[in-house]
Amino acid sequence: MIKFTEERLLNLFKNFENVKVAVIGDLMLDRYIWGSVNRISPEAPVPVIEVEGEDSKLGGAGNVANNIKSLGAFPLLIGVVGDDREGEILFDLMKREGFNTGGIIVDRSRPTTVKTRVIAHNQHVVRIDRESREPINYSIQERIKEIVLQNIHQLNAIIIEDYNKGVIVRNLIHDLIDIANKYGVVITVDPKFDNFFEFKNVTVFKPNRKEVEDVLGRKIDTEEKVIEAGKILLERLKCEYLLLTRGEKGMTLFTKNGDVKHIPTKARKVADVSGAGDTVISTITVALASGADIIESASLANYAAGIVVEEVGVVPVDKEKLFKAALLDSKGEW
Incomplete structure (x- = not known):
């Protein structure tokens, strides 16, 4: 793990304030229903949740934007919502958080994506999704590019x-990708299965272990298999850096020049892994755009992930906690 000096961290974190990042992707409304379970339903063998509170937050690409903002940088959120009440709630949440809503496009042909999580005694009981997976039409694609x-x-x-x-x-x-490379802008990707191998020639490609296993059709349950898989992806994707997140086993960073570096997890306790990937892609992108090298950026992303998984629910990383974790661990005190 890299050792940060306080001076270096202060300089990087100050630079965060000058960074503007466009976040383009699937925007969601995260709903939370909090409660307790004291009995089983007489109608079926299921727990009865006694609701104690409800909350709504920006989810999906919105959570990435929240992480960027919490780091002190400026997010430009670009996405699609439906012409419905949930879309209105998302607009209201964005305005409340001080986000520019100029990048949000209303598509009347689809609903706003909503994930409803029911949580009791700090444990997820069930998640309910409302969504359309239909591809956006050509005119909306063109509007996003504009x-x-x-x-x-x-x-x-x-x-x-x-x-x-x-x-x-x-x-x-x-x-x-063509636009980013033409204008010399850092471009990073948090992929999923369907388009996995379309993301060629990006700066950082950040899959998780399961996504890599799914696309390659093989288990990567040893260090040797991890390295083999990483080299295959580097060759096929032609990316500058590949950051493979591996849950409790940390992350492995591959570079196009052949270097491989393992970064052990810094999570001290794990309450909820929801949103950890969003935090990783946000932090590594902001750090790179602020002048950090790839090892520094990946290390900060690793600390950030370790911080957010200590909380229940999807939460953005706390900038002060991130600074403290990187500094104290560099001193051997965290």
């Missing part, structure tokens, strides 16, 4: 956040 091009000279980075909900489609992927 928004990116209108802002490209102010952008330091672009994140493509794919949850297989229909916004990130093949032609749009290729166009966004």
